[in-house]
Amino acid sequence: MDARSALGARFSHWLAMGPDPGGCxxxxxxxxxxxxxxxxxxxxxxxxxxxxxxxxxxxxxxxxRMLSQTLRSLEADGLVLRDVQPTVPPSVxxxxxxxxxxxxxxxxxLVTWAEAHFGLVQAARARARTDLTDPGDLRARPS
Amino acid sequence: MDARSALGARFSHWLAMGPDPGGCxxxxxxxxxxxxxxxxxxxxxxxxxxxxxxxxxxxxxxxxRMLSQTLRSLEADGLVLRDVQPTVPPSVxxxxxxxxxxxxxxxxxLVTWAEAHFGLVQAARARARTDLTDPGDLRARPS
DNA sequence: TTGACAAGGTCTCAGATGGAGACCGATATG
DNA sequence: CATATCGGTCTCCATCTGAGACCTTGTCAA
Numbered sequence: 001m002d003a004r005s006a007l008g009a010r011f012s013h014w015l016a017m018g019p020d021p022g023g024c025x026x027x028x029x030x031x032x033x034x035x036x037x038x039x040x041x042x043x044x045x046x047x048x049x050x051x052x053x054x055x056x057x058x059x060x061x062x063x064x065r066m067l068s069q070t071l072r073s074l075e076a077d078g079l080v081l082r083d084v085q086p087t088v089p090p091s092v093x094x095x096x097x098x099x100x101x102x103x104x105x106x107x108x109x110l111v112t113w114a115e116a117h118f119g120l121v122q123a124a125r126a127r128a129r130t131d132l133t134d135p136g137d138l139r140a141r142p143s
Numbered sequence: 144m145d146a147r148s149a150l151g152a153r154f155s156h157w158l159a160m161g162p163d164p165g166g167c168x169x170x171x172x173x174x175x176x177x178x179x180x181x182x183x184x185x186x187x188x189x190x191x192x193x194x195x196x197x198x199x200x201x202x203x204x205x206x207x208r209m210l211s212q213t214l215r216s217l218e219a220d221g222l223v224l225r226d227v228q229p230t231v232p233p234s235v236x237x238x239x240x241x242x243x244x245x246x247x248x249x250x251x252x253l254v255t256w257a258e259a260h261f262g263l264v265q266a267a268r269a270r271a272r273t274d275l276t277d278p279g280d281l282r283a284r285p286s
Numbered sequence: 287t288t289g290a291c292a293a294g295g296t297c298t299c300a301g302a303t304g305g306a307g308a309c310c311g312a313t314a315t316g
Numbered sequence: 317c318a319t320a321t322c323g324g325t326c327t328c329c330a331t332c333t334g335a336g337a338c339c340t341t342g343t344c345a346a
Contacts, residue, residue, distance in 0.1 A: 004189045004239070004247040007250060007251045011190045026257045026258065027183070028261065029257040030183060030257070034178065039173055040170070047151035048151060052322075053323075063305050064324065065305075066304065067324095068325080078263060078271075088311090088314095089312070092323060096147070099263050099267070103260075104146040105256070106249070106253045106256040107146075108146045109252040109253075113246060115168050118172065125221070128219040206335070207295070207336095208296080208297090232341070233293065233340095
């Protein structure tokens with residue numbers, strides 16, 4: 001059975017479970033991890049435990065607010081461990097829990113796919129763009 | 144090499160590529176697919192081609208606006224094919240492209256993990272909740 | 287004849303969400 | 317004395333999202 005059929009089977013199985021959005025494990029977890037930063041942070045922590053400021057440095061375009069918020073959400077879900085050293089200034093280190101480590105396997109699958117197929121996606125985007133602009137591309141358009 | 148080491152190696156490799164956010168394939172694709180609906184729609188379409196109204200029915204909590212918007216984004220990325228039958232009223236069918244089908248493999252990995260570990264995540268959440276409310280549970284606190 | 291309804295959207299409006307940047311507290315450093 | 321560090325929080329504003337009205341064109345029921 002290929003991945004598509006298997007995925008389709010899972011999907012129709014969820015439908016049979018009724019229209020409860022939070023009851024479905026996949027809906028529930030996808031709602032949590034399917035945001036802009038969660039998976040990225042898990043990938044960063046797969047590289048090894050890191051402190052707050054290090055995470056902020058290696059992911060330059062995350063705001064401190066979202067960094068804090070996302071890490072707390074991951075901690076609440078048991079994927080990340082937050083270790084506070086009560087020095088002054090305090091030193092806080094984040095690392096993957098065993099559960100978080102178990103997530104690295106599917107995440108690696110995602111990452112591998114992304115690296116392998118990015119070229120095709122870019123090509124599709126370029127095609128979509130020219131499809132949109134083509135009707136007017138017969139002549140140069142000022143302004 | 145386990146998944147964690149492999150993922151960590153990928154991550155530090157991205158860092159070496161400089162601070163360009165859109166240049167990294169993984170950042171780029173995660174920004175697109177890592178929203179509330181994209182992966183869910185891909186899972187739904189893995190079950191077979193579906194029309195707009197059918198998708199709206201099987202995913203009750205997506206608004207028509209986001210459904211239309213997300214499908215167009217997936218189409219622009221070459222993952223989904225939009226087939227318009229010029230009947231009246233028009234009939235529009237969405238299906239996975241070959242590229243979209245290739246994504247079902249990593250997506251299935253994610254889904255499988257979610258179903259297998261959802262119990263642990265729920266347990267962690269319950270623990271986090273009691274940790275928060277415990278300090279004040281000694282006495283009832285009005286207002 | 288009038289009305290309702292269908293599909294596949296778009297449009298507008300209001301509320302949730304996210305980023306930018308100020309601020310904090312205590313300490314080490316220049 | 318001024319400034320920087322660390323790990324955040326707070327406020328403000330821009331963007332994103334959802335709810336719900338509306339559109340077109342033809343068919344069917346009353």
